[in-house]
Amino acid sequence: MNKGAPLDGGTPGRSLGEGQRGVSTGIPRVGAGECHVWFAEAVGAVRVPGLLELLDDRELARHDAFAREQDRALYLTAHALAREVVAEQLGMGPREVRFVLECRHCDRPEPHGKPGLAGSPLELSLSHSGSRVAVALSLAGPVGVDLEEIAAGDRAAELAPAVLSTAERAALERLPEAERAAGFTRYWARKEAVLKATGDGLMVEPARLTVSAPEEPAALLAWDDRKEPHLPVRLQDVDPGTGYRAAVAVLGAECTVVRHDAAYGGDGTLYRPRPQ
Ligand SMILES: CC(C)(COP(=O)(O)OP(=O)(O)OC[C@H]1O[C@@H](n2cnc3c(N)ncnc32)[C@H](O)[C@@H]1OP(=O)(O)O)[C@@H](O)C(=O)NCCC(=O)NCCS
DSSP states (O other), rough: OOOOOOOOOSSOOOOOOOHHHHHHOOOOOOTTTTEEEEEEEEOOTTTTTTGGSOHHHHHHHHHHHSSSSSHHHHHHHHHHHHHHHHHHTTSSSSGGGOOOEOOSSSSSSSSSSEETTTTOEEEEEEEETTTEEEEESSSSSSSSEEEEEEHHHHHHHHHHHSOOOOHHHHHEEEEHGHHHHHHHHHHHHHHHHHHHTTOOOGGSSSEEEEOOOTTTTOOEEETTTOOOOOOOEEEEEEEOTTTTEEEEEEEOOOOOOEEEEEOOOTTTTEEEOOOO
């Protein structure tokens, strides 16, 4: 692997395996009260074989179990990117990062559920959809990120009853027809971001949550029958690129969201494209 120059707006970044304490990678550090969200196009092991070296045995087994090449690429890119950006924060190599998974709904023995980092205040969340991935890191509180490719119109109409509350369905109906699929996807990303931040995932029906209308600033407005005490939910839309919608939710204090793009070169070097 080539050793790249520090990441700096379009210059090559480090290559795989670097990131030990003292090596400058150019990956920005997450500050107190910040949440950083990274987006990247998925690359598969055929194009970037070295990325597989970053995964642990459990991740490799999950990667290999996907039947579709595109699903393998999404999983590989999300987990490699998560390892690289987390490693920079913790001052270690990407292979040394230890993810823990926590499910608050069942005792199934195999690890599953919300990903975290043992013994660190850093919180993380992953998402993949279409051909893109998102990784969120937070020092402001538990985080959930959701990235969704804009649904086809008929799929959005089919899913709406299970995903949207009555008030949201009425608001969606009021949008011009051409805007409804994107509007539905905006709702869906906002709700799933909240449910990933809490760790509930889809064990809680998204229709129990009411979020603000797609054209309004993101906010969680209501959550039917939510029993236990809970932290305030800070919800924001993040721009994931054309054809997608994304949102990030952080539980707790106000937080500043910082957005980044990443791209992998064929040699496994991580690049950060220049801002447009
Ligand atoms: C987690 C969930 C919300 C993901 O939704 P999705 O739109 O299909 O997928 P996304 O790409 O946005 O997110 C997937 C990521 O969410 C994370 N995740 C999984 N469970 C999670 C949870 N309970 N809370 C937060 N994040 C979770 C994982 O990192 C996963 O990435 P990975 O598969 O690469 O490891 C949804 O699949 C779910 O709720 N699954 C669990 C339901 C279930 O089967 N429960 C039974 C066992 S308790």
